[in-house]
Amino acid sequence: MLVNVKGLVKRYDKLVALDYLDLQVEEGEIFGLLGPNGSGKTTAINCILSLIRYDKGSIEIFGKPMKPNAYDIKRNIGIIMQNVAVFEELTVYENIYYFCSLYIKDKIEVKRLTREAIEFVSMEDYADFYPKKLSGGLLRRLNIACGIAHKPKLIILDEPTVAVDPQSRNKILEGIKKLNAEGATIIYTSHYMEEVEQICSKIAIIDKGRVIAQGTKEELKAMISLGEKITMELYELPEKNINELKEFPGIYSVEYHENLLEIKSAKGRNNLIHILDYMAKNNIIFGKVYTELPTLNDVFLEITGKELRD
Amino acid sequence: MSLGLYFMRVKCLLRNMEGIFWCYIFPIILSTCLYLGVSKLGAVEEFETIKIAYVVGEAQTELSKEAGTAVSQEQAELSHEVGTAVGHNELLSVMKAAKLSEDKYMFDITLCSSKEAVDLLEKGDIEAYIIGGDRPELFIKENGLNETIVKSFVDSYMQKQITIKNILVSNPEALNNGLIDDLIGQTDFVDISDKHKKPDNIIIYFYAILAxxxxxxxxxxxxxxxxxxxxxxxxxxxxxxxxxxKMRLFACNMLASYTCHIISVILLFLYMKFVLNVKFGDELAYLIAICLAGSLTGLLMGASIGFWIKKKPAIKEAIIIAFSLGCSFLSGMMAVEIKYYVTEKFPLLAYINPVNLITDAMYSLYYFDGHNRYFINLMLLMLMAAVFTVASYFGIRRRNHDSI
Structure with missing residues (x-):
């Protein structure tokens, strides 16, 4: 176990930010911490890094208790904050060099690692640029380079793609996968379920400071009853037909509004053929038809009763 | 590693244009503005040679009547005062010889007739004219500094002439006792010692800018x-x-800040001394020492506020600016009378005001012989620095925070 968080409680006056939070991160994983804004993701990260005090619980990293002065643990952690944390007065190269030199004593090694980090984030052409001259996406890449230059074993990324253009986002996500392939364990927090689904090998869904579900994305989706979501474009659908569709075996939700029919069915039921057959027999004209497998948002919705984006 | 962090921090500070402006450039601009303002205020108006006309060998009474048509009644009365005294054309030679400085005469004298003199006065080509003779008469067009100088000169000449004549009549032997020298010479009863400079309130403003x-x-x-x-x-x-x-990194960064800041203070000091020619006295080492102590106190005070005031950075910055300006105001940066008032009415406030301690130490170096007052100020400043060091130490010892 690389990171073991047990019963973590953090209160801000009357607000309970972390409510007996438990997290276990294995070596080599890309561990996704998924939850809406204000669910406690960043607070959990700050506690794990010993940046803030917590009221109860224990945190172990690399098998040792994490404390503010646990320098041997911190030496192997890389942190990429939600907001860009660099010095405006230093160039791209100098920023990476500076933060790397906080971890590595050998100057030659720091220089080598700095160059590698610049290559990793594809910023060779911007090495002498000051941060204020960089675009938002490039700034994010610099932020990442500053956090990973010292080749940490554990990298914590706290919503690194917020307000980033799609191209830079893809680069960042590819970079994370590459870091993981090179041996780093990743903790990745986000409220973008697509990103988490795309890169994480294990996911913890967090809400109101508690882990409400944990596992691989397949395991999480298996936890809910929804198996398939069928959507059809219809110009008209009488109430009688809606009620008849509801009687189909395995279908537990039929909703029709704004010319869209949404049918949710349980796992293991291939209802599409039966529905198309019903439409044909009843001369119901329909347009586009598409089916979707459940997403993490559906998981979140089924467990909490609200959308991830709420 | 520490050296690397130190130099990297120095690089950061020297590239921070905002910090550089407020610390390096703004005080220089401020002192230059002060210098320009003060040099106008302090400069003694330079006397220029006064253009006058001198009328020789005409009947005084007729001329007086003529002149009376050209000048006002008041001016005629003024001329009458002068004219009643006994005078000769010797006055002309005395006026010709009078000098403002080594190479500058006091009067530029045009010899002319009375009519020409009246014309010249009317046109404004001369400030006054004098009709010589036994009873010299002075005519002016308007009252002013130059007219007053001419009148004073003529008055003084006439008084001395009468006095000498009276002495010669009553006691001729007095001439051998140096009485004439006494009459001609002047004695200044104000003594300016070598050490104590003449009181100069202006320099306090420069001290306040340094502080x-x-x-x-x-x-x-x-x-x-x-x-x-x-x-x-x-x-x-x-x-x-x-x-x-964090303790080590903070020490490195503070040392870097101190280095950069003290350079700014020394540059300002050199600028004031060598470019603006501000007279700081002879004890420059003491002056620099108080600047070093002041800079250190300021740095540590800012750090203590940073550690212990639980507000957002912008609020802390506002507090620091208000505090610095408040301290500077109370130590006489805007009006020197405030400094005297605070020292007299609220001495405790003066003793806990770091800016006042710095200016007072500088002031004492300039005006007083001993160093007692200087060292009291220096010690108080160092005591403050020690208190802020302890506060900063305990501030940085906090390992983590309730929230970030």
């Missing part, structure tokens, strides 16, 4: 805390998550 610059270091001290504390900035959070001792 303000020293205490401005508090902004840099605060910046160091913001950069290192996780609850103050994202950089602070990143640094706090790194395996470097």
């Amino acid at each position: 303000y610059t020293c205490i401005f270091a508090s902004n840099w001290g605060l910046e160091e805390v913001i950069n290192i504390e996780a609850d103050q900035s994202m950089r602070g959070a990143r640094i706090s998550a790194s395996p470097v001792s």
Whole structure:
């Protein structure tokens, strides 16, 4: 176990930010911490890094208790904050060099690692640029380079793609996968379920400071009853037909509004053929038809009763 | 590693244009403005040679009547005062010889007739004219400094002439006792010693600017805390998550700030001394020592505020600026009378005001022979620095925060 968080409680006056939070991160994983804004993701990260005090619980990293002065643990952690944390007065190269030199004593090694980090984030052409001259996406890449230059074993990324253009986002996500392939364990927090689904090998869904579900994305989706979501474009659908569709075996939700029919069915039921057959027999004209497998948002919705984006 | 962090921080500080402006450039602009303003205020108006006309060998009474048509009744009365005294054309030679300086005569005299003199006065080509003779008469067009000088000169000449004549009549032997020398010579009863400069309130303003610059270091001290504390900035959070001792990093950064700041103070001092020619006296080493102490106190004060005031960085910055300006105001930066008033009415406030301690130490070096007052100020300043050091030490010892 690389990171073991047990019963973590953090209160801000009357607000309970972390409510007996438990997290276990294995070596080599890309561990996704998924939850809406204000669910406690960043607070959990700050506690794990010993940046803030917590009221109860224990945190172990690399098998040792994490404390503010646990320098041997911190030496192997890389942190990429939600907001860009660099010095405006230093160039791209100098920023990476500076933060790397906080971890590595050998100057030659720091220089080598700095160059590698610049290559990793594809910023060779911007090495002498000051941060204020960089675009938002490039700034994010610099932020990442500053956090990973010292080749940490554990990298914590706290919503690194917020307000980033799609191209830079893809680069960042590819970079994370590459870091993981090179041996780093990743903790990745986000409220973008697509990103988490795309890169994480294990996911913890967090809400109101508690882990409400944990596992691989397949395991999480298996936890809910929804198996398939069928959507059809219809110009008209009488109430009688809606009620008849509801009687189909395995279908537990039929909703029709704004010319869209949404049918949710349980796992293991291939209802599409039966529905198309019903439409044909009843001369119901329909347009586009598409089916979707459940997403993490559906998981979140089924467990909490609200959308991830709420 | 520490040396590398120190130099990197120095690089950061010297590239921070805002910090450089307020610490390096603004005090220079301020002192230059003060210098320009003060040089106008302090400059003695330079006397120029006065153009007059002198009328020789005409009947005084007729001329007086003629002149009376050209000048006012008041001026005629003034001329009458002078004219009643006994005079000769010797006055002309005395006036010709009178000098303002080695190469500058007091009067530019045109010899002319009375009519020409009246014309010249009317046109404004001369300030006054004198009709010589036994009873010289002075005619002016309007009252002014130059007219007053001419009148005083003629009055003085006439008085001395009468006095000498009276003495010659009553006691001719007095001539051998140096009485004439006594009459001609002047004695100044004001003594200016070598050590004590003449009182100069203007220099206090320059001291106040130097002191303000020293205490401005508090902004840099605060910046160091913001950069290192996780609850103050994202950089602070990143640094706090790194395996470097915060105490060591803070010491490196503070040393870098102190280095850069003290350079700004010394540059300002050199600028004032060699470019603006501000007379700081002879004890420059003491002056620099108080600047070093002031800068250190300012830096540590800013750090203490940064550690212990639980507000957002912008609010802390506002507090520091208000505090620095308040201290500078109370130490006479805007009006020197405030400094005297505070020292007299609220001595405790004067003793706990770091800017006042700096200016007072500088003031004492300039005006007083001993160093007692200087050292009292220096010790108080160092005591403050020690208190702020302890406060900063306990501030940085806090390992983590309630929230960030």
